[in-house]
Amino acid sequence: MAGLRAKRMEETREKLIEAARKAFAEQGYAAASMDDLTAAAGLTRGALYHNFGDKRGLLAAVVDRIDSEMAARAQARAAEAGGDEWSRLLAEGAAYIESALDPEVRRIVLLDGPAALGDPSLWPSQNRCLAATMRSLETLSRAGALAPVDIEAAARLLNGAALNAALWVAASDAPEDVLARAKAAFVRLASGLLAGRGAPRAGP
Numbered sequence: 001m002a003g004l005r006a007k008r009m010e011e012t013r014e015k016l017i018e019a020a021r022k023a024f025a026e027q028g029y030a031a032a033s034m035d036d037l038t039a040a041a042g043l044t045r046g047a048l049y050h051n052f053g054d055k056r057g058l059l060a061a062v063v064d065r066i067d068s069e070m071a072a073r074a075q076a077r078a079a080e081a082g083g084d085e086w087s088r089l090l091a092e093g094a095a096y097i098e099s100a101l102d103p104e105v106r107r108i109v110l111l112d113g114p115a116a117l118g119d120p121s122l123w124p125s126q127n128r129c130l131a132a133t134m135r136s137l138e139t140l141s142r143a144g145a146l147a148p149v150d151i152e153a154a155a156r157l158l159n160g161a162a163l164n165a166a167l168w169v170a171a172s173d174a175p176e177d178v179l180a181r182a183k184a185a186f187v188r189l190a191s192g193l194l195a196g197r198g199a200p201r202a203g204p
Contacts, residue, residue: 036045110170
């Protein structure tokens with residue numbers, strides 16, 4: 001019985017997240033109606049309150065879902081690109097920045113998310129990204145590829161650079177132009193962490 005109840009609760013959460021994701025993408029967080037999105041999910045406001053507390057809690061769940069998907073796509077792109085650990089790390093950062101061109105990502109995660117939820121560096125999804133970046137940097141450090149540097153500090157600065165680049169692209173009136181500039185600057189900044197290498201490459 002407990003297992004069935006848990007399954008039903010998870011199904012309810014998924015319905016609300018998907019309905020909210022669609023509503024927030026199409027209308028924006030502020031304009032989206034809780035009554036409309038719960039009706040679209042075939043549920044009530046009570047279900048929303050029970051599972052997420054309020055509309056802001058629901059947005060947090062949607063942002064966490066999409067931001068996690070962004071990170072997973074960036075990691076997949078990096079794996080497909082191949083190369084060494086450093087090349088994959090740069091490719092992952094570049095792919096994350098490129099996500100800002102996606103209309104859903106732009107509106108929900110990069111515009112409405114920070115406005116409603118506050119500092120993105122405190123989001124659970126960003127903390128998971130930070131942990132992954134630290135693991136990559138630790139691998140590079142053990143291989144002697146990095147200059148002497150505090151791993152957590154370097155990871156926070158790298159992730160912050162990629163996130164802020166994505167925020168810049170999302171807010172720009174000329175996103176394609178800004179994207180190219182942001183990616184090139186990201187690679188230049190990141191390459192300062194390397195030990196015993198010459199000028200950094202132009203970027204992925």
